[in-house]
Amino acid sequence: MGPHHVAKSYTNPIISGFNADPSIIRVNRDFFLVTSSFEYFPGVPIYHSTDLVSWKLIGHALTRTSQLQIHTPEPGGGVWAATLRFHDGFFYVVAASFEHYRPQNDDRVWPLGFYVKTNNIWDSTSWSDPVYFDEVGFDQDLFWDDDGTVYLSQTRRKQHRTPGAQLKDFAIHICTVDLETGASTTLEPRLIRDSSSGVSEGSHIIKRGKYYYLFTAEGGTESGHSEWVSRSEEGPFGPWVTGPDNPLCHNGANDDVQNVGHADLVEDLDGNWWAVLLGVRPVNKNDGTWELSVFGRETFLVSVDWVDDWPVLNNGQKISLQSSSQAYWQEQSSVIWEDDFSKPNLQLGWYRKNTPRKQDFSLTARPGYLRLFGGPYTLRDPSCPTLFLQKQTERFCTWETRLSFFPFSESTEAGTVVWMDYFTHGTIGIRLQESITGPPQRIIRFSPPAGSGAEIIERRLESLRSDVILQVVCGDRYQFSFRETMDSNDLQESHVEKMVWIGDVANDVMTRPPPIGAQFTGVMLGLYAFGEHHPSHTPADFHHANITKR
Ligand code: 6LW
Numbered sequence: 001m002g003p004h005h006v007a008k009s010y011t012n013p014i015i016s017g018f019n020a021d022p023s024i025i026r027v028n029r030d031f032f033l034v035t036s037s038f039e040y041f042p043g044v045p046i047y048h049s050t051d052l053v054s055w056k057l058i059g060h061a062l063t064r065t066s067q068l069q070i071h072t073p074e075p076g077g078g079v080w081a082a083t084l085r086f087h088d089g090f091f092y093v094v095a096a097s098f099e100h101y102r103p104q105n106d107d108r109v110w111p112l113g114f115y116v117k118t119n120n121i122w123d124s125t126s127w128s129d130p131v132y133f134d135e136v137g138f139d140q141d142l143f144w145d146d147d148g149t150v151y152l153s154q155t156r157r158k159q160h161r162t163p164g165a166q167l168k169d170f171a172i173h174i175c176t177v178d179l180e181t182g183a184s185t186t187l188e189p190r191l192i193r194d195s196s197s198g199v200s201e202g203s204h205i206i207k208r209g210k211y212y213y214l215f216t217a218e219g220g221t222e223s224g225h226s227e228w229v230s231r232s233e234e235g236p237f238g239p240w241v242t243g244p245d246n247p248l249c250h251n252g253a254n255d256d257v258q259n260v261g262h263a264d265l266v267e268d269l270d271g272n273w274w275a276v277l278l279g280v281r282p283v284n285k286n287d288g289t290w291e292l293s294v295f296g297r298e299t300f301l302v303s304v305d306w307v308d309d310w311p312v313l314n315n316g317q318k319i320s321l322q323s324s325s326q327a328y329w330q331e332q333s334s335v336i337w338e339d340d341f342s343k344p345n346l347q348l349g350w351y352r353k354n355t356p357r358k359q360d361f362s363l364t365a366r367p368g369y370l371r372l373f374g375g376p377y378t379l380r381d382p383s384c385p386t387l388f389l390q391k392q393t394e395r396f397c398t399w400e401t402r403l404s405f406f407p408f409s410e411s412t413e414a415g416t417v418v419w420m421d422y423f424t425h426g427t428i429g430i431r432l433q434e435s436i437t438g439p440p441q442r443i444i445r446f447s448p449p450a451g452s453g454a455e456i457i458e459r460r461l462e463s464l465r466s467d468v469i470l471q472v473v474c475g476d477r478y479q480f481s482f483r484e485t486m487d488s489n490d491l492q493e494s495h496v497e498k499m500v501w502i503g504d505v506a507n508d509v510m511t512r513p514p515p516i517g518a519q520f521t522g523v524m525l526g527l528y529a530f531g532e533h534h535p536s537h538t539p540a541d542f543h544h545a546n547i548t549k550r
Contacts, residue, residue, distance in 0.1 A: 010053045010301070011321065011322075012257065012279070012300045012301060012319065012320070012321055013279065013281070013295075013298035013299055013300050013321075014052070014053055014054075014055060014276070014299055014300065014301045015033070015035065015047060015055050015298060015299035016295060016298050016393040016394070017295055017298065017391030017392060017393035017522060018295055018296035018297060018298065018391055018520075018521045018522030018524075019035035019036075019045070019278075019297070019298050019299045019391075020035060020036045020081075020221075020262070020278045020296065020297035020298075020299075020520060020521075021035060021036040021080065021081035021082070021139075021202065021262050021278055021297075022034070022035050022262075022264060022276040022277065022278065022299040023035075023081075023082060023083045023084045023204070023264045023276075024084065024264050024265075024266045024274075024276045025084050025085060025086050025091075025266060026266050026267065026268065026269075027086050029050055029269065030048060030049075030050060031048065031049045031050065031052055031266065032046060032047070032048055032084060032091070032121060033046070033047045033048075033049070033055065033084065033276060033299070034046055034047070034061065034082045034083075034084045034093060035047075035082075035299060036079060036080050036081055036082065036520070037060075037062075037078065037079045037351075038073075038075075038076055038077065038078040038079060038080070038520055038521050039070055039073045039074075039075065039076070039077050039078035039353055039354055039421075039521075040078065040351035040352065040353060040354075040389070040521075041062075041068060041070070041351065041352040041353075041354060041355050041356065042060035042062055042063040042068070042124070042351070043060060043061065043062030043063075043067070043068045043078070043079045043095075043097070044060055044061035044062050044079060044082045044093055044095060045057055045059075045060055046058055046059050046060060046061060046084075046121060046124075052266075052268065052274055052301055053301065057348050057349055058121075058122060058348070059121075059122070059123070059124035059348065060124050060348075061082070061093040061116055061118075061124070061127050062079065062093075062116065062127070063124050063125065063127070064125075064129075065355055066129050067116060067127065067129060067130055068097060068355055069097075069355050070097060070099060070354050070355050071099065071354055071355065071383065071384070072099070072354070072382040072383055073098065073099050073100065073354065073382075074100055074101065074102055074514075074516050074517035075420075075421035075422065075423065075514040075516070075517040075519075075520075075521070076101070076421075076514075076517040076518050076519070076520035076521060077097075077098045077099060077100060077101050077517065078097055078098060078354075079095050079096070079097045080095065080096060080097075080098065080101075080138050080139065081095065081138065081139040081140075081201075081202060081262070082094065082095035082140075083095070083140060083141045083142060083204065083264070085142050085143075085144075087144050089119050090117045090118065090119050091117060091118050091119070091121045092115050092116075092117045092142055093115060093116050093117075093127070094113060094114070094115040094140040094141065094142050094152075095113065095114065095115075095140060096110075096111040096112065096113040096114070096137065096138045096139075096140060096154075097111055098110075098111055098138070099111075101517075102516055102517060107136055107156070107157060110136035110137060110138070110156065110157075111136060111137075111138065112132045112133055112134065112135070112136055113132070113133045113135070113136075113137055113138070113140035113152070113154055114130035114131060114132045114133065114182070115130065115131055115133075115140075115142065115179075115182070116128050116129070116130050116131075131179075131180075131181070131182045132182050133152055133177060133182045133183075133184065134182060134183055134184055135152070135154070135156070135173075135175060135184055135189055136156060137154035137155055137156040137173065138154060138155050138156075138201070139154055139155045139201045139202050139203060139217075140152060140153075140154045141153045141154065141203050141204050141205060142177075143205040143206070143207075143236055145207075145235065145236065146207075149176055150176060150177050150178075150179050151174055151175070151176055151177070151205065151236040152174065152175055152176070152177045152184075153172055153173065153174040153192065153203040153205060153214075153236070154172070154173060154174075154203065155170050155171070155172060155173075155200070155201040155202070155203065156170070156171070156173050156189070157169060157170060157171075158170075158171045158191065158194065168198055168199070169194070169198050169199075170198070170199045170200060170201050171191055171193060171194040171195070171200050172191070172192050172193040172194075172200050172201070172203040172214070172216055173189035173190060173191055173192065174186075174189060174190050174192050174236055174237065175188075175189040175190070190237055190238075192214065192236070192237070192238050192240055193214060193216050193228075193230060193240065195216070195218040195219070195228070197218050197219040197220070197224060199218060199219055199220045199224075200216045200217075200218050200228075201216065201217050201218075201262075202215075202216060202217030202261070202262040202263075203215065203216050204263075204264050204265070205236055206265055208306075208309075209309065210233060211231045211232070211233060211309055212231060212232045212233075212234075212235060212236060213229055213230070213231050213265075213311070214229065214230045214231070214232070214236075214240055215227065215228070215229055215263055215264070215265065216228045216229075216230070217261040217262040217263070218247065218261070219250075219261075221259060221261070221262070221278070221297070221518075221520075222259055223253055223258065223259060225250070225259040225260060225261040225262070226246075226247035226248075226249060226250035226260070226261050227247055227248045227249050227250075227260070227261040227262070227263045227275075227277060227313065228242070228243070228246045228247050228248065229242075229243040229246065229248055229310065229311055230242045230243060231243065231309070231310070243310050243311075244310060245310065245312070245316070247261075248263070248311065248312070248313045249261065249263075249277070249302070249313045249314060249318075249319060251279070251318050251319055252318075255318055255319075255320070256281060256284070256320060256321050257279045257280070257281055257300065257318075257319050257320055257321055258279065258280050258281075258282060259278070259279060259280045259297065260277055260278070260279040260300065260319050261277055261278065262277055262278045263275040263276065263277035263313070264276055264277070265304055265311070272303070272304075273303070273304035273305070273306065273311070274301060274302070274303060274304055275301070275302050275303075275304050275311075275313055276299055276300065276301055277299075277300055277302065277319075278297040278298065278299065278300070279297065279298065279300045279319060280292075280293045280295075280296065280297050280298070281293050281295070281298070281321060283507075291507055291508060291511070292507075292508070292511035292512075292519070293511070293522070294392060294395070294474075294507055294510060294511055294522055294523040295392065295393070295522040295523070296519065296520065296521045296522030296523075297520065297522075298522075300319055302314035302319055303315065337349075337390070337546060337547045338544065338545070338546035338547075339370075339544065339545050339546070340368070340543075340544045341363055341368060341369055341370040341542065341543070341544065342367075342368055343363075344363065344364075345363070346363065346370070346388070349390055349391070350388045350389065350390060351388070351389045351390070351391075351524070352384060352387065352388065352389070353384060353385065353387055353389065353422070354383065354384040355384065356384050357384060358375075360372065360373045360374070360375050360386045361373065361386070361388070365539070366539075366541050368543070369404075369541040369542060369543055370388070370527065370541070370542040370545075371539045371540070371541050371542075372386050372388075372414065372527065372528070372529040372539065372540045372541075372542070373386065373529070373535065373536070373539055374386045374412060374413075374414060374528075374529030374530040374531050374535060374536030374540060375530060375531070375535055375536075376530070376531055376532075376533050376534055376535055377530060377533075378530050378532055378533075379417060379419075379422060379425055379427065379528060379530065380422055380423075380450070381422065382422055385528060385530055386528060386529045386530060387417070387419075387526055387527070387528040388526055388527045388528070389417075389419055389524035389525070389526035390524060390525050390526065390545070390547070391522065391523075391524050392474060392522065392523045392524060392525055392547075393547075394474075394547070394549055395474065395475060396474065396475045396549065396550050397474050397475075397547050397548060397549055397550060398471060398472070398473050398474070398547070398548050398550050399416070399418075399471065399472040399474065399525040399545070399546075399547050400469065400470065400471045400472075400544075400545070400546055400547075400548075401416050401469070401470050401527060401542050401543070401544060401545040401546075402467050402468070402469050402470075402485070402542070402543040402544060403415065403416075403430060403467060403468050403469075403470060403540060403541065403542055403543070404467045404540075404541040404543070405430045405468075405529070405538065405539075405540040405541070406442075406464070406465070406538060407430065407431060407432040407442070407536070407538050408432065408440075408537075408538060409432060409531070409536075409537070409538075410431065410432050410433065410434055411531055411532040411533075411534065412431070412432070412529070412530065412531045412532070412536035412537075412538060413427075413429040413430065413431050413445070413528075413529070413530060413536075414429055414430055414527075414528065414529035414530075414536070414540030415427055415428050415429025415430060415444075415445075415470060415527075415528060416428060416429070416470040416472065416525070416526065416527055416528070417525070417526045417527075417528055418472055418474075418478045418480075418505060418510060418523060418524075418525060419523065419524045419525070419526050420449075420510050420511070420514075420519075420521070420522075420523055420524075421514050421517075421521070423449075423450065423451075423514045423515060424449045424450075424509070424510060424512060424514060425449055426446075426447065426448050426449050426452075426478060426480065426503070426505040426509075426510070427445075427446070427447045427528070428444055428445065428446050428447075428470055428472075428480045428481075428482060428502060428503070429444070429445055429447075429528070430442055430443070430444060430445075430461070430468055430540075431443050431444075431445050433458075433460075439464075441460055441461070441464070442460075442461040442463075442464055443458045443459060443460055443461060444458065444459045444461060444468065444482050444502060445457070445458050446458075446480055446502040446503035448503060448505055448509075449505060449509050449510070452505060452506075452509045454503065454504075454505070457502055457503050459482075459500065459502055461484055462484060463484060463486065465486070466484040466485060466486050467484070467485050467486075467543070468482050468483070468484055468485070469482060469483045469484075469485060469499070470482050471483075471499055472525065473550070474525075475550075476507060477504050477505060477506050477507060478504065478505040478506075478507070478510065479501060479503075479504050480501070480502050480503050480504070480505075481499040481500055481501045481502060482499065482500055482502060483498050483499050483500060510523055511523075525547065527542050527545060
C-alpha cells in the first residue's frame, strides 16, 4: 500500500460538460489536464488545478489554423484523445485529428499523429506548430525512457497480415521516434496489447519503480468500456504481463455512472496516486428507461492504491457520482458564467464548429457587443457556419442572450441554438417576412431538430426596431422563449414572467446518436447568424450571453 489518501470527499464528475479522454500531469504544485475537442476549434482544452477537484480552463493547445485544419468532419471527428506530458522543461500535447473517421477500418484514411510543444503552458499562443509522426493511428501516447529513448504508442488496426485478425481489431502498437522530425526509428511498429474484446485503445505508459505500466481502455467507449493494466520489467516493447485484477474498473448498465475507462494516472505531492478517466451519467427515469446524458462523456477522478505493485482504482469499487471516499474536499460553488463582450477578446470556452476560414465577427465594430457577420453556411451544413458555442455543464440552467438584428432579406437569420451536431440542434432566431398586403415584418422562428416530429413555429414581432431577449431553460427539456425590449438599459433580463414561450425540445431528441458518426460529444449552447448560401449582409449584434443556475 502506498501513502494514505486524505479522507475527505468530492463530487464527480470533476470536469462537467463534454470532456472525454482526459490526460493529466503534475508539475510541482500544479496539475494540468487536457480532453478531446473533436470537431471544435480551438482544439485541446487545457485545464488547471492545484487540488485535483476544482479545475479552470486556462487555454488550448491548438489555436491557429497552422495547427488545426478540420473542414467538413463527421460529428465526433476532429481531435481525439490527446496525451499531455512534461519532459525537460517542455509540455507536449500529442494527438491526431480525423476529418472522417467513419471508414475507420481503412488505414488509408487514418490520420498521422502529431505533437505540439511549449515551455509556457499558460500562454496558448506559445504552442509550436505540429510535428507529424509517420505512422497512422489514434490515441497517441509519448513515453520517455530513462535512457532518453522516446516511445510512441497508439491504436491502430491489427496489421492485416496478422492471421485471424478481424477488420475491427483495434490494438496498441508501439515504435520509437525521433522527436525532432517525428520519424519512426523502429522498422515496424510492434503490437503490444490486443484485447479479447477486439478493441484496445487509449494507451498510456508510465514507469513506477522498476516496472513499466501500460494502461489501456478496452471494449469500446460505450457500455463495454473498461480500463486494463499490464506491466513489464524490461521496457515499453515488453514482454507485458497482464494484471491479476483486470478490468481495473467497469460499471454496468444500471449504475449512475456508466461507460467508465480511458484512464491516465498522476502522483500528487504527498505521494498519493490518482486516475482521471471518462464516464457518462445517464438519467434514470425510474420507468425502466434511461435518458442519455446531455453532457456526453465527462471527466471523473478516482483514487489509486498500489497492491503488490499493481494499481487498484477507487478501492476496487464501482465509480459513482457521490463522493468517493478518499480525496480532497470540493466546495460547491454556484457557477454562473457570463460574457458581456466588453473585453478585447472573447472569453475562454467559446468554440467554433470546425476551423474558421475567415474572420466573421467583431468585438469592436459596436463596443460592448459581439457582432456576427453571418456567413453562407446554415447550421445544417457540414462546413463552418458563423456559430459560437459554449458547453452545457449544468442540467438545470438558463441560457440567455439579447440580440439586435434587423434583416432586410428573407433568407438570413440570427439567434440562439441548443446544439449537438449539424443534424441535431434546435434554434430560435429572428427573420424577416415579406408581406403582399403591407410592409415586411420581423418574426421569431423556432426550428426544432430535424426528425424530432415537432413543427417550425413562427411568431410576429411587434416592432421592427426592438432588441429581442432569447432564452433557453434547460432541464428535463429545452424550453425556448423570447421577449422584445425597446429599452437599451434593460440589461438584467429577470422579467421571467414576460417571456413568451415558443417551443420545446426533449433531451432524448438532443442526445440521439447522429445518423453518421458516434455520439462522442455533449450539448452546447450558442449564438449564430447565417445567410442561406449567401452571406447575411446585415450584422447581428449580441449584447451578452450568460448561463445561470436554476
Ligand atoms: C477515443 C477513443 C475512443 O479517441 O473514442 O472508442 C475516441 N474509443 O479512445 C474519441 O473519444
